[in-house]
Amino acid sequence: MGSATPVIETSGLVRRYGDLTAVDHLDLTVCQGEIFGLLGPNGAGKTTTILMLLGLTEPTEGRVRIAGLDPSRQPLEVKRITGYLPDNVGFYDEMTGRDNLRYTAALNGIPRPEAERRIAKALQRVGLPETADRKAGTYSHGMRQRLGLADVLVKEPRIIVLDEPTVGLDPEGARDFLELTRELAREGITVLLSSHLLHQVQEICDRVGIFVSGRMVACGRVHDLAEQILADEQFRLLIEIQAPLPGLATELGRLDGVASVEDADGEEGGGRRLRLACSRDVRAEVGLRVQELGGILLHLEQSGRSLDEIYARYFRGKEMDNVA
Amino acid sequence: MRKQTSPGGLAVITRKEFADHVSGWRMIILMGLVAVTGVASLYVAAQTIRSAVGEAGTIDFVFLRLFTASDGKLPPFISFVSFLGPLVGLALGFDAVSGEHARRTLSRVLAQPIHRDALVNGKFLGGLAAVAAMLSALWLAVGALGLVLIGVPPTADEFVRLAAFLAVTVIYISFWLALSILFSTVFRQAATSALAGIAAWLFFAIFADLLADLAAAALVPAAAGGNPEAIFAQEQIRLWLSRLSPVTLYSEAVSTLLTPSIRALGPVMVEQILGALQGVLPIGQSLLLVWPQVVGLITGTAACFAASYILFMRREIRA
């Protein structure tokens, strides 16, 4: 899909806030027609990266090129071809949805008849045509998000940047939204989206970059990442036993082909649920060994390699910090 | 790609701001307030003028007196304008930038191909246009009312003076508009910005003169002894200090414009009066006399504007 023309390029991009490095030496290339997912937990630096791409904040160091343009030097040219949907987008509540879009069109210098045509098309596309003439203040969150996408489409951008676009949408709404995003990419629009909702990103992104504390720790196609990170763990096994068995984890770890054993419920999980990473199918041996040690196996499940697991690899510790 | 290099962003934002102000409740409330106090003071002034005419036969510049005369209880029209004008400017600008921030529309608007300063400039120009429109309407209405109340049309000279009064008032209010836009850039909360604006307004309208008196007395303590030179020096200092206040600048400018018999601003020596011709100042001379005050107001406006510009250009737009 798409040629290999780089549309978004950063090299050595750094943004510091005092002592905190929000984005740390980021090198990123996104090609034309690609959907790139910026993944990471809260505070990883996703929004900061996006703001730098759009010239809404100055990088401390490093270089950004959007379609060959520097957002700090040529902000207007960059913003003319880039559509940005901020997270939790806002509208002028006392104006109708359509008037909000008209204002955007006017700011883009689109002549009136052309603007009306584009607005009607964009509203149709996001599925808002009936509600467009109501005051934006009466919109639900989902409707706002759709109006936000329509707002982006009105300027007919080459690049679309979506910050947490599906947060707060119901599953069906999120699916529609992402389906539309995919359609846009098929038309040759480059899409960069940030998210922490992995399933969704996994479905539609051509490539993802995983962000932790401002650093991109991995980048590539979901499938390749799985290969890379879970190379020696082609099989992942989750077992549940009736009561904790002392020494079970060590015993299972000794089995041939088992790379690691850990408590699925975290440090203080008590040992009832264990997660095994294995290089071959060891289900039979595991079941046998549990029985030998006098335990009762309640559940045994083999899972594939999903982004969730890749993600969990990186953030397990981090997300717990955030929850607490 | 499309090659539209000239962004019409400024015009678009100015138009939207103007439309928002003109159709909004704020404007209606402010106009109502100014209109009610204005009509009351005009009515009282007309009464005073009638009784004065009854005693003295005719008086000069009767139309202008409508704006400067008072019965001693209700202040004259120009005092109301100098007191309420700041409120108009503050009310139109206090949430200019912080409001966009609070509605989370700022990043969406700034992601459009417009220069960042177009937003601040557009807000200022839109507010200025709204103020000018409102004051012009009020000016016409007050003029018509004056005509009805005293039955004498203004002379050409009076008309020019009133037009200058309108222009200076627009400049005065635009200073307060620029100040409130500055506060709305500095403070993220609209309430904080409004409070800062009101504090500045009360300070300049009420306390600045008192403070100028106190400071002058402290700087030239010898004046208490009755030494004429010291008294003169103290008065000079007081005057220059009080001229730091836009309210003083405006009051001086407007009372000079509307009272042709004012020939000088500030303390005047007896010798200067002795040789001077009696009578009134021609309009050109009055305009020359208030020129420094007008320049002072414009400088203040420009300073506020420059400060908000610098702050806004460097700000990170998150939300």
Ligand SMILES: Nc1ncnc2c1ncn2[C@@H]1O[C@H](COP(=O)(O)OP(=O)(O)OP(=O)(O)O)[C@@H](O)[C@H]1O
């Ligand atoms: N103006 C600022 N001053 C200081 N620190 C800031 C500022 N803005 C952001 N940060 C910090 O930079 C880091 C990255 O923030 P950023 O908003 O980019 O995260 P994010 O990945 O978008 O998170 P989320 O998923 O919560 O939106 C955070 O630790 C945040 O506290």
Ligand SMILES: [Mg+2]
């Ligand atoms: Mg974010």
